[in-house]
Amino acid sequence: MNLLGLFFKRRSSAPVARERLQVLLAHERIATGHSELLAKLQEEIIQVIARHIKIDREHVHVKLDRGRDTSTLEIDVDLPAVMPLMGAR
Amino acid sequence: MAKVLVVTSGKGGVGKTTSTAALGAALAQNGANVVVVDFDVGLRNLDLVMGAERRVVYDLINVVQGDAKLAQALIRDKRIENLSLLPASQTRDKDALTNEGVARVIGELREKFDWVICDSPAGIEKGAMLAMYHADVAVVVTNPEVSSVRDSDRIIGMLDSKTARAEKGERVEKHLLLTRYDPGRAARGEMLNVDDVLEILSIPLLGIIPESQEVLQASNIGSPVTLANPNGVAARAYFEAARRLGGEKIEVVVPMERKGFISRLFGRRVA
Numbered sequence: 283m284n285l286l287g288l289f290f291k292r293r294s295s296a297p298v299a300r301e302r303l304q305v306l307l308a309h310e311r312i313a314t315g316h317s318e319l320l321a322k323l324q325e326e327i328i329q330v331i332a333r334h335i336k337i338d339r340e341h342v343h344v345k346l347d348r349g350r351d352t353s354t355l356e357i358d359v360d361l362p363a364v365m366p367l368m369g370a371r
Numbered sequence: 372m373a374k375v376l377v378v379t380s381g382k383g384g385v386g387k388t389t390s391t392a393a394l395g396a397a398l399a400q401n402g403a404n405v406v407v408v409d410f411d412v413g414l415r416n417l418d419l420v421m422g423a424e425r426r427v428v429y430d431l432i433n434v435v436q437g438d439a440k441l442a443q444a445l446i447r448d449k450r451i452e453n454l455s456l457l458p459a460s461q462t463r464d465k466d467a468l469t470n471e472g473v474a475r476v477i478g479e480l481r482e483k484f485d486w487v488i489c490d491s492p493a494g495i496e497k498g499a500m501l502a503m504y505h506a507d508v509a510v511v512v513t514n515p516e517v518s519s520v521r522d523s524d525r526i527i528g529m530l531d532s533k534t535a536r537a538e539k540g541e542r543v544e545k546h547l548l549l550t551r552y553d554p555g556r557a558a559r560g561e562m563l564n565v566d567d568v569l570e571i572l573s574i575p576l577l578g579i580i581p582e583s584q585e586v587l588q589a590s591n592i593g594s595p596v597t598l599a600n601p602n603g604v605a606a607r608a609y610f611e612a613a614r615r616l617g618g619e620k621i622e623v624v625v626p627m628e629r630k631g632f633i634s635r636l637f638g639r640r641v642a
Contacts, residue, residue: 294560299517300567307524307571 309348327357335361373481376488376616377506379530381522383493385514386550389586389596391490392420393606394510396595397613399454403485406445408457410502411492412468415459421448422593423456432460435472441479450598455484465498477505495529504534508544508616510577514551515563520571523547527574546577548612553582555628565625578612580605581626 324344331337341360347353378391388411395407409417412432418424429444434457441457448454457480460467480487491502503509509530513523530543537543549568556562569576580586585603589596597606597613604626611621 296557296560296563296567299563300571303517303520303571306521310521310524311528 305348309353323355324357328359331359337361373484374486374507375477375481375505376486376508376510377491377503378488378510378512379491379499379503379526380512380519381493381495381499381526382514382519385512385519386580386586387493387512388416388420388490389590390510390512390548390550390580390609391417391488392595393589393597393609394613394616395486395488396448396451396454397597397606397610398486398488398616399448399451400597400601400610401613401617402453403617404453404483405486405488406455406457406480406484407488407490408480409459409490410468410498411490412459412463412465412498413461414492415461417490418446418456418458419593420590421456421595423448423458424593427458430458430460430463431476432463432467434476435468437472441476441483450594465492465496468498468501470501470504473501474505495525500529500533503530503543506530506534506543507536508546510546510548510616511572511574512548512550513568513572515549515553515557515565515568517563520563520568523572527572545574546616547572547574548577548580550580551582552579552626554626558628576623577615578608578623579626580608580612 324342328337328339328342337359343356343358345356345358347356376394378387378394380387391407395405399405407417407421408431409415410431411417415430418427423446426446429439431444433439434441434444444457446456446458448456457476477487489502489506492498503526511523511526511530513519527545530545531537534543547569549565552565553562557564565576565579581604583603583605585600585605586596589599589605592599596603597609600606601610608626611623615621
């Protein structure tokens with residue numbers, strides 16, 4: 283980048299602020315009222331898995347990434363090396 | 372009919388108290404009968420900003436608890452006779468405010484005044500919730516800065532759900548007052564501009580108060596800025612905001628940067 287670029291690219295942080303706020307508030311507005319949604323989802327998904335596979339509660343990781351258009355809820359479940367399938371056919 | 376107005380923001384330090392004093396005084400200067408009520412129990416400051424700190428005898432809590440009559444606690448402004456102050460208690464705890472007691476006091480104030488302006492404490496705890504509970508109108512004071520905008524959004528949600536009006540299925544009339552606005556920094560993209568904040572919060576704009584020395588000078592001398600410096604930019608913005616509260620349709624003019632000769636010559640490099 284040349285010297286002129288340094289002059290003109292200099293701090294235009296307001297658009298970043300605006301973008302971050304829009305994403306954040308879109309989620310916070312939905313979350314207000316049912317803030318336990320995430321915990322509920324996690325619990326029910328784990329219950330479904332536990333119905334079929336023996337899992338250790340300690341080895342469940344939940345990660346949320348909120349984006350502008352879509353968000354991802356990641357649930358990582360460590361499965362035992364040899365899967366003791368319950369009710370295996 | 373009397374209107375109860377809450378000046379609120381969630382975040383502290385954005386200008387709730389100075390705006391309460393300025394809007395209250397402006398409405399009174401235009402002829403309305405106004406009372407400003409400090410809900411910040413334990414951290415009262417409206418008395419100081421109004422220049423009445425040496426005249427406080429009884430406070431809101433004394434009246435709420437029935438230890439003093441409302442008329443004994445009201446302090447009439449020495450400069451504008453149709454402006455009164457109901458101070459908060461400095462020593463008591465906010466738990467001393469009861470829902471029933473506050474409801475009774477607000478009811479009595481509605482009978483005496485045209486405008487009952489409640490200065491909310493920062494935060495979303497009991498004091499803030501009680502300050503907004505009886506409101507017909509809300510002025511959400513916001514600085515063009517991320518944390519203030521986020522907190523205002525939260526407060527707007529509460530005005531729509533946690534007020535007496537919301538419980539009855541009615542709406543609280545909400546207005547945005549953008550304070551400490553620096554036109555130069557907004558123009559250079561260093562600060563959220565008016566459109567950004569309006570788009571994010573999507574409530575009607577009551578006014579824009581430019582960052583100005585006049586506001587600090589007014590609190591220094593204990594006078595609402597509309598009295599201390601009625602022709603200054605801040606006071607003019609507050610006067611217009613007060614007229615909009617009264618229902619007048621006045622277009623909001625976004626403040627522009629006023630450049631001196633030197634800064635014109637050297638452009639943005641001059642601080």
